[in-house]
Amino acid sequence: MGVTVRQADADDAVNGVPPRWVALPETVEEVSAVLRTCAERDLAVVPAGGGTKLHWGPPPERCDVLLDMCCMNAVLEHAAGDLVVRAQAGVTMDALAAALADKGQELALDPPFAEYTTVGGTLATATAGPRAFRYGTARDLLIGITVVLPDGTIAKSGGKVVKNVAGYDLGKLFTGSQGTLGVIAEATFRLHPLAADRRWLVAETEVSDDVLLRLAASQTEPSAVEIDCPDGKNTTVAVLVEGSAAEARAVALREVLGDGTVTAEAPEWWGLILRDEVLLEARFPPARTVEALAAAGEAGFSFRGSAAAGRAYLESRDDVPEDELAATVTRLRARLEALGGRVTVLATPYEGVDRWGQVSALPLMRRIKERFDPGRRMSPGRFVGGI
Numbered sequence: 127m128g129v130t131v132r133q134a135d136a137d138d139a140v141n142g143v144p145p146r147w148v149a150l151p152e153t154v155e156e157v158s159a160v161l162r163t164c165a166e167r168d169l170a171v172v173p174a175g176g177g178t179k180l181h182w183g184p185p186p187e188r189c190d191v192l193l194d195m196c197c198m199n200a201v202l203e204h205a206a207g208d209l210v211v212r213a214q215a216g217v218t219m220d221a222l223a224a225a226l227a228d229k230g231q232e233l234a235l236d237p238p239f240a241e242y243t244t245v246g247g248t249l250a251t252a253t254a255g256p257r258a259f260r261y262g263t264a265r266d267l268l269i270g271i272t273v274v275l276p277d278g279t280i281a282k283s284g285g286k287v288v289k290n291v292a293g294y295d296l297g298k299l300f301t302g303s304q305g306t307l308g309v310i311a312e313a314t315f316r317l318h319p320l321a322a323d324r325r326w327l328v329a330e331t332e333v334s335d336d337v338l339l340r341l342a343a344s345q346t347e348p349s350a351v352e353i354d355c356p357d358g359k360n361t362t363v364a365v366l367v368e369g370s371a372a373e374a375r376a377v378a379l380r381e382v383l384g385d386g387t388v389t390a391e392a393p394e395w396w397g398l399i400l401r402d403e404v405l406l407e408a409r410f411p412p413a414r415t416v417e418a419l420a421a422a423g424e425a426g427f428s429f430r431g432s433a434a435a436g437r438a439y440l441e442s443r444d445d446v447p448e449d450e451l452a453a454t455v456t457r458l459r460a461r462l463e464a465l466g467g468r469v470t471v472l473a474t475p476y477e478g479v480d481r482w483g484q485v486s487a488l489p490l491m492r493r494i495k496e497r498f499d500p501g502r503r504m505s506p507g508r509f510v511g512g513i
């Protein structure tokens with residue numbers, strides 16, 4: 127099978143590790159052929175979508191072939207009546223959104239920079255945006271997947287209808303796997319109608335857990351309750367309502383928040399991660415948001431994310447040396463774990479920073495990795511515990 131392969135250059139490096147070749151498959155069968163060949167020759171493979179987040183996760187232990195999914199960019203089937211779409215993994219989120227908008231529908235994730243971000247990369251990194259509070263994350267919206275295993279086997283799980291997975295759900299396993307189990311080739315998602323109207327209630331205000339919880343639980347049904355605190359001091363709360371009577375519902379939420387302006391535009395920081403050389407994800411019980419916010423601020427991080435879903439992204443406010451960052455992460459992790467939360471370092475240039483902390487399921491995850499990829503050829507070393 128004539129899969130296009132070219133010599134790699136410096137721009138193809140995966141977190142500093144240059145591959146030898148770049149393979150550009152155009153079909154699932156071609157992905158399978160590449161992986162089979164790599165298995166025969168013991169070549170290590172890193173899949174790439176838009177290439178925007180290859181610096182998230184540790185550098186691969188070895189990298190012979192970058193499997194660039196850019197040519198697998200077709201929206202295969204949009205069953206608008208069933209609110210379902212099937213797409214190849216290299217489709218950009220923008221292209222997918224444009225195809226769906228034609229029929230008044232959307233995949234309710236909020237990836238910014240969607241011009242480059244691909245379906246496969248979105249699933250493999252499993253980042254969540256503001257509206258995950260209402261619609262769930264990529265993992266929740268995925269109902270079927272086609273993957274190619276490291277030996278070239280093509281495997282399908284789920285289907286075109288919601289709740290159709292017989293047996294183990296490969297989609298859930300591959301979402302967030304960072305390319306370490308195999309290659310995501312196609313995905314089928316559940317869709318939502320595009321909201322007829324949207325309003326944001328935005329207030330620069332002190333927050334209390336009580337008010338945040340009342341906003342999230344309000345009968346006006348907000349789609350997101352977000353907090354932005356860039357400097358450890360000044361906090362902005364923004365609440366999104368979508369659908370009919372959005373304006374009136376946003377005004378009603380002002381009663382709960384006690385302050386705020388209702389606008390038709392998202393605040394400029396909404397759902398954005400901008401400085402991701404050092405990036406942490408913090409999880410915490412929503413009822414402990416104020417403590418999580420204080421802990422992040424004292425540790426020198428900006429805090430942006432979902433109070434309602436108990437998840438925030440922390441960006442480093444300053445450039446800090448390795449030892450200092452390692453110590454800060456350890457302290458912050460201990461504080462958030464005491465609240466019932468956890469801290470994951472999504473990106474750091476330093477090897478000496480503990481990215482994951484204690485992961486109780488690690489022995490099980492190692493066994494899953496051994497089953498799927500006994501030769502350790504898929505993105506080796508890029509996941510929790512050096513998997």
Ligand SMILES: Cc1cc2nc3c(=O)[nH]c(=O)nc-3n(C[C@H](O)[C@H](O)[C@H](O)COP(=O)(O)OP(=O)(O)OC[C@H]3O[C@@H](n4cnc5c(N)ncnc54)[C@H](O)[C@@H]3O)c2cc1C
Pocket residue numbers: 172173174175176177178179180183195215235236237238239242243244245246247248249250251252253254255256264304305306308309310311397398399400402505
């Ligand atoms: C809701 C949401 C909000 C986000 N917010 C932001 C933001 O504010 N700022 C920001 O910078 N980013 C944000 N992101 C992440 C951003 O969209 C990433 O660019 C994206 O997730 C990575 O896509 P990519 O195609 O560039 O993947 P790449 O960077 O190419 O790859 C990322 C990882 O996925 C693996 N991978 C890629 N494709 C496949 C495949 N087909 N099979 C198996 N593994 C694969 C790679 O090996 C790598 O480990 C957000 C994402 C979501 C979903």
